[in-house]
Amino acid sequence: MRHVIALDVGGTGMKAALVGAxxxxxxxxxxxxxxxRGPDAVVASILDFAxxxxxxxxxxxxxxxxxxxxxxxxxxxxxRGVAVYAANLGWRxxxxxxxxxxxxxGVPVALGHDVRTGGLAEGRVGAGRGADRFLFVALGTGIAGAIGVDGRVEAGAHGFAGEIGHIVVRPGGIPCPCGQHGCLERFASAAAVSQAWAEASGDPEADAADCAKAVESGDPRASAVWRTAVDALADGLVTALTLLDPRTLILGGGLAEAGETLFTPLRAAVEHRVTFQKVPTIVPAALGDTAGCRGAGLMAWDLLTPTAPTDPSEVTT
Incomplete structure (x- = not known):
């Protein structure tokens, strides 16, 4: 059976698959x-795994x-097929x-950015299947997005398209490592919610999932933390919707695992903020932690099928 190899390399673990046509x-x-064990050992592990x-x-x-x-x-x-920089893997x-x-x-190999690759899979065979324009947003340690148009994912002229986590939603707010203040991911990422809830609850081990459970149980402190995150997220998403006008908005990552505890107030907050914009269908990601491998497989198949839409997650340097 004809197949391709797909690898999804993360900071702590690698997922892999053989993917059919x-x-x-x-x-x-x-x-x-x-x-x-260091960056050279990580590269060796990838090659050995493949x-x-x-x-x-x-x-x-x-x-x-x-x-x-x-x-x-x-x-x-x-x-160029080059992994330029990854802080959590230590390579350049x-x-x-x-x-x-x-x-x-000597087989052809495609290389892509992890969020854009996962977004490619969600858009083409996951929650965005059939949508001509979609926006995939991963709410994890940070916040990043993938802009999908007609079955492909845009990277932009310099490879930074979709970095909506660095939209400033609270001017003069919390400093961000990017150098700005008040970036979206400092308020609405899973990491930001975890930090805010740990401080509000007095439990240094508490995380975003614990906050969601406390919201469901009616804890007013958790509700305040959650509302802050949802409001910031809605502000950032409406900016993105105004610029990109997607038909489907797909949310994945750790914070999206809260399900309707997130989606119900978020849909309401987005609808409250829009004026002339069309509100897209707002849905949870469908592929879970297989999205990266599926997307990597799709990129590989696209290399073998030149007429298929491709993932142009390319950086021109």
């Missing part, structure tokens, strides 16, 4: 990234993988595509 996950595997998947595919399907796709965090130059200017192509016997 229809997007089916034929085999899945996981392993630790091993970042504590080679093991290639060997497994040959044994199971009687033929080697036709290509490979890999999603990585940080700054990515997909045009890693020619990952060339290294994987060599290790995998």
């Amino acid at each position: 229809d997007g089916e996950l034929l085999h899945q595997a996981r392993r630790a990234t091993g970042r504590e 080679a093991e998947l290639r060997a497994y595919g040959e044994r199971r399907f009687g033929e080697p993988a036709a290509g490979a796709g890999v999603a990585v965090p940080g700054i990515v130059d997909s045009g 200017d890693v020619p990952l595509r060339a290294l994987l192509t060599e290790r995998l016997g």
